[in-house]
Amino acid sequence: MKGHMKKILLPLLIVLLISLPFVVKSQYFLSLMITLFIYVILAESWNLLGGYTGQVSLGHGAFFGVGALVTRLLWINKVPILLSLPLGGFAATLLAAIVGIPCFRMRLAYFPIGTLALSMIALLTVSNLFIAAGALSPELLRSYEIFSRYYIALFIVLLTIIVIYYLVRSRPGLAIVAIRDNEKAAAAIGIKTLKYKTLALLISTFLAGLAGGVYAYQHVSYYYDAPFDLAWSFTPPMTTFIGGISTMAGPIVGSICFLALSEIFAVTLGEVHVLIFGFCFILIVLFLPGGLLSIKAGSHSNKSKMRKVKTWFL
Amino acid sequence: MLQTLAYGVLNGSLYGIIALGISLVFGVMRYLNIAHGSLIILGSYGALYLFYLGLDPFLSIPIVMISLFIAGIILFRLLYSNFVSLAEGSRIQKSLLVSFGLMLVIEHGATLIWTSDEKSINPSYSGMSFEVFKDFHVPLIGLTGGILAIIVILALHLFFSRTYFGKSVIAVSQDPEAASLMGVNVKRAFLISFGLSVCLGAVPSILVGLQAFSPSAGIAWFNKGIIVVMLGGLGNIYGVFPAGLFLGVVEAISVFFFGAPYREITGLVIFVLVLILFPRGLFGRIPE
Numbered sequence: 001m002k003g004h005m006k007k008i009l010l011p012l013l014i015v016l017l018i019s020l021p022f023v024v025k026s027q028y029f030l031s032l033m034i035t036l037f038i039y040v041i042l043a044e045s046w047n048l049l050g051g052y053t054g055q056v057s058l059g060h061g062a063f064f065g066v067g068a069l070v071t072r073l074l075w076i077n078k079v080p081i082l083l084s085l086p087l088g089g090f091a092a093t094l095l096a097a098i099v100g101i102p103c104f105r106m107r108l109a110y111f112p113i114g115t116l117a118l119s120m121i122a123l124l125t126v127s128n129l130f131i132a133a134g135a136l137s138p139e140l141l142r143s144y145e146i147f148s149r150y151y152i153a154l155f156i157v158l159l160t161i162i163v164i165y166y167l168v169r170s171r172p173g174l175a176i177v178a179i180r181d182n183e184k185a186a187a188a189i190g191i192k193t194l195k196y197k198t199l200a201l202l203i204s205t206f207l208a209g210l211a212g213g214v215y216a217y218q219h220v221s222y223y224y225d226a227p228f229d230l231a232w233s234f235t236p237p238m239t240t241f242i243g244g245i246s247t248m249a250g251p252i253v254g255s256i257c258f259l260a261l262s263e264i265f266a267v268t269l270g271e272v273h274v275l276i277f278g279f280c281f282i283l284i285v286l287f288l289p290g291g292l293l294s295i296k297a298g299s300h301s302n303k304s305k306m307r308k309v310k311t312w313f314l
Numbered sequence: 315m316l317q318t319l320a321y322g323v324l325n326g327s328l329y330g331i332i333a334l335g336i337s338l339v340f341g342v343m344r345y346l347n348i349a350h351g352s353l354i355i356l357g358s359y360g361a362l363y364l365f366y367l368g369l370d371p372f373l374s375i376p377i378v379m380i381s382l383f384i385a386g387i388i389l390f391r392l393l394y395s396n397f398v399s400l401a402e403g404s405r406i407q408k409s410l411l412v413s414f415g416l417m418l419v420i421e422h423g424a425t426l427i428w429t430s431d432e433k434s435i436n437p438s439y440s441g442m443s444f445e446v447f448k449d450f451h452v453p454l455i456g457l458t459g460g461i462l463a464i465i466v467i468l469a470l471h472l473f474f475s476r477t478y479f480g481k482s483v484i485a486v487s488q489d490p491e492a493a494s495l496m497g498v499n500v501k502r503a504f505l506i507s508f509g510l511s512v513c514l515g516a517v518p519s520i521l522v523g524l525q526a527f528s529p530s531a532g533i534a535w536f537n538k539g540i541i542v543v544m545l546g547g548l549g550n551i552y553g554v555f556p557a558g559l560f561l562g563v564v565e566a567i568s569v570f571f572f573g574a575p576y577r578e579i580t581g582l583v584i585f586v587l588v589l590i591l592f593p594r595g596l597f598g599r600i601p602e
Contacts, residue, residue, distance in 0.1 A: 056407065058414070102590040109346050109406050109548075113540050114589055120537055121582040128575045230533065234418060241411070271422050278418035285411045286396065 014158070021150050030146045034218050036259050037153040038211050039239065041160045043251030045207035046236035048164050051246035052173070053200040054180030055104070059115030061232030062122040063092040063205040067212025068227035069126065072134055075217065085152070085213040092209025093202050100201050104194060116233070123228040130224035144220065153214045160207050165248055167203065176200050231274075238277050241284055244291030253292055317450055318566045324456035326562020327463040328521050330555040332535060333542035334467065335514035337554045340543065342487040342507045344402050345394060345409040350539060352420040352532030353512055357382050357519025358435075359428060359527075365435045371520050372458060379516035386512030389416070390505050398504055417532060424529035434526040459521045466517055467555055470510075474551075483507055534578075541585040545596050557596060 021030060042064060050056045071088030075081050095118075103114035136144070167173045175196045178186040187193050215227050235258065236251075243254030261273035284291055332354065339345045357378045364374040393416065397408045443451040474480040485493040486503040494500045522535065542561055546553030561581055568580035588596065 056410065099586060102586075109410060110544075110589065112410060113346075113544065114586070117537060117541065117582050117585050120534070121579055121586070124578050124582070128579075234414075237411075237414070238418070272426065274418055275422035275426065278415045278422065282393065282412055282415035282419070285408065285415065286393070 017154055021147055027146055030150050031218065032259070032263070034146075034149055034153045034214065036255060037157045038214050038218075039235065039255035039259060040157055040252050041211035041214070042208055042232070043236045043239045043243075043255050044160050044164055044248075045204045045211070047240045047245065047247075047251050048167070048207075049200055049204040050237060051240060051250075052164075052168050052180065053176050053197055053204075055197065055201070056112045056237065057115040057233075058112045058237070059117070059119030059233050060205075060208055060236050061228060061230060061234075062115070062119040063096060063208040064212040064215070064232045065119075065122055065126065065225075065228035066095050067092045067209025068216040069212070069224060070209075071213035072216035072224075076134070076137065076140070081152070081217055085156075085210060085217070088213040088216070089206040089209035092205045092212065096201050096205035097198075100205070101194075101198055104197050104201070119228070119230060119233045123225060123230065126228050127223075127225035133221050133223050135221040141220065149214075149218050152217065156207075156210050156214060160210075161248065163203070163207070172196055172199060234274075238274075238281050240291075242277065242280050242291055244293030245289070247291070247293055250291050250293050257292075315570065318570045319563060320450070320452060321456070322563035322566025323559055324453070324460050324562070325565065326559035327460040327555075328518060328558075329538050329542050329561050330558025331463040331466060331514065332518045332539040333546070333554045333558055334470070334551070335511045335518075336536070336539045337543045337546070337548075337551050338470075338511040338514065339508055340548060341551050342483055343398075343504050344405050345397070345508070346406055346413065347508075347511070348410060348413040348536055349416040349420060349532070350413075350511070350515065351534065351536030352417045352424075353382065353385065354515040354518050354522060354535055355424065355527050355529065355532045356385075356420060357515055358523035359424065359433075361520055361523045362433060362435055365437070371435050371437060371524060372462075375462070375516055375520055378519050379513050382516050382519070383509045383513035386509040387505060389512070390508040394508065395501070395505075398501055417536070421529050421532055428529065430528055430530065432526050432528045435520075435523045437524075440524060455521070455524050459517070462517050463555075466514065470514075479503075479506070538581070541581060544585065545588055547594055547596070553596070560596065 020033065024030065042060065046057065046060050049060075067088040069088075070091040071081075071084045074084035074087055079087075099114065099118050100111075103111045168177065175186070175191045176199070178189075178191060179193050179196060183193055212227055239254030239258045240251045241254070242257065243252065244250030258273065258277060261276060262271075265272040288294060332350070336347060336350050339347050360378050360381060361371055361374050364377060365371055369377075393412050394409060397405050400408065439454055442455075443453040444457070445451055474484055482493065482498040483503045483506070485496065485498055486500050490500050493503075518535070522531070538561075542558045543554060545561060546555075546557035561584070564584060565577050565581050569577050572580070
């Protein structure tokens, strides 16, 4: 029955999203939706690496930022946006190939720390090299409208979800999950672990670069180091864990909650929504490794979780 | 040039002692504590309040030390004690994630309470320096910080090599199972080493407080610390301090040649290069 519901609901949802700009005319709401799409692309691409491959990256913002930077520079210099976007994605992939693969060769915690360092290098370098804000030229500004941005963002979200959905159900995807669960055993049955981990890394960073491209296309004017901000590295793991890691819907649920909270607290000083999400993140890592989506799963497991909470202080 | 090197060494001793705290938890219990830098910043805020009450920053070190130790014990009880029995790989992963959340909570909580403005502790002697010979100055605060760092490291070394409890902690770091068979209380050893690691943040708290700090500086200091830890070799406590000095000196030299904006970048680039060329660190071997 559940499968039937999905078959009806999913196309309905897609039709709804496609027709949204014709129903809702508010520019503000549409641009909020684009921001949501960016969060979802980034979180899904992080999930491919952190959830399915088991390689927690704390520097996804670097790939996002490189995608944004390259797309923006090409687009401003009159390369059509449909070409600049994939080029931005490839730039992010290139960066990942240079820095990420050496990190994979080592055990222990090198990958999270290496990516964290990478995102800091990128942030500092870009904020030193590009001091001025990147505003649009007058002719680009005159032709600015929100519809094309909305549809490009929507297209990339759907592309991301379809690619990851079919990837994790394919033969390489199964190999990737096997590596996460037990790398030594996977290597023992003949899976080339480095090859498949690299594949996941390259696809994931390409998608993150596309998300950056959408950001660059959406915003009229921003400082070039804004998409390199560490918040872009820290948000995807948070939203993914809170929604439900290693699931397709988890990053989407998490991103919606995150954006809703950030809108509610938009007028308060500081970033209360990150504070709340940080708390939830700790609680979920400790007690609910499946995230919000796993709450419904069964009353028995919920009882054992309650017991775990009770014994927490003992 | 000599002046630059002196600043490098003094900065490096600060890096070394920050890295020591991170290395201690990693070496003994395979925990990665991303919130270490944020806890140091909390200590700085504590020292700032004590300074407003009229206490000299260097005299407030014992108070900050004790409160950080207690904070470390409480945090371990609340957040980290569940992972003690996990396998090594998932212990790293889980502690990394939990401390990541903790880092965000501390950073944004501190922003709410103290705003994101940069603050610093300014005692009357903050700019003073000795002139050792012509054109060669040694800043008073940096020198005191370096001496304190050396004292703390010697104390830690004596603790691990001379006391019974310190030796039992070393035993746990080598083989927790065998240590527990010999009658060592592994959970208590973990608890105390985590408290000690956070408590090692007290001296950096004061030194960072005397420079400048803001809630978001925590992750940057952690990053400095973890770079030094990896330069020294992950889990190798004795490689950490030389690696800190090395990073400090290299940064100082890079400021001399490329200018101040690229100081941080040099450190990070060296880190990535070492990661690729010497995966086991400059001074190290990973005890397996």
